[in-house]
Amino acid sequence: MPVYEYTALDRAGKTKKGILDADSTVAARQKLRGSGIFPVEVKEALSKPKGIPSGPVSLIGLLKGVKPGEIFAMTRQLSILLGAGVPLVKSLEALISQITNSMLQKIMAQIKESVNEGNSLAFSLSQHPKFFSNLYVNMVDSGEASGSLDVVLGRLAEFGEHQQALRGRFKAALAYPAFMSLIGTVVLFFLITFIVPNITKIFTDMHQTLPL
Structure with a gap:
């Protein structure tokens, strides 16, 4: 079944956009x-979004227009819905209605349609390799086979969130020495440009030799 993008007006006259x-x-x-x-x-809607960069990543590609955090949040929400006993297709429909990123919304709509046609979630995800890595797809496949998809998705979300937090701490750890290096460079430039010439001038005016 095709997926359509729409622009519409609600009863209050406000513009609404989405897909169905x-x-x-x-x-x-x-x-x-x-x-x-x-x-x-x-x-x-386009059958395949454009402008998605290629390149291997540890879990999920760092995609143009889609932040890894959005994928992890979607994964956790799907885990919660499935854990509450909501059927997979209904869970995907609920997710699609909540996603604000239009590119991710299109991808999830296509995945939902594929699942609705009888394909497994793992197979449907594998049709979007720029978004979902082999590791992600294989873990989902294992979850479906074992009947513990909600648990596996929860672990995937935790793993992704841990990666994000670790990356954030790593960046913060690098930021301080980089900042101190910048300050040191500025101070050194100030000394060489202003202080040293003034001291040299003072000794010259006093007919004294600058001590080494």
Whole structure:
């Protein structure tokens, strides 16, 4: 089933944007009207987002337009929903409605559609290798096979969040010596440019030799 992007007006006249799946543009407009909003523009979403850089990463690619933290937050939310007994497709639908990043929203809508067609979540994720690494997909596959998908997703989220925190601490640890080096360079420049010439001038005016 195709995925459509829409711009619509709610009953208060406020503009709303999002995505939904429907059989056609007409069906998408009908679905929007049925939910109480007036469609202004409805167009089919791109089947594959553009502008995604390539390159290996430890868990999830650092993607243009999608922060790793957003992926980890989505993973944790999905874990919580599944742990509460919400079916997978319904959980994905709930996630899509909460995601504010349009690129990630499109990807998750395509994943939900793939799952809805009978594919496993791991297979659906594997269709987006720039977003989800082999490690991520394989762990999800193991979770589905063992019936503990919510637990595995929770561990993935914890692992990703730990990576983020570790990276933040590493950057903070590097920031202090870099700052001190900058201060030292500024002080040295000030001494060479202003202080040393003035001292040299004083000794010259006194006809004294500058001590070494």
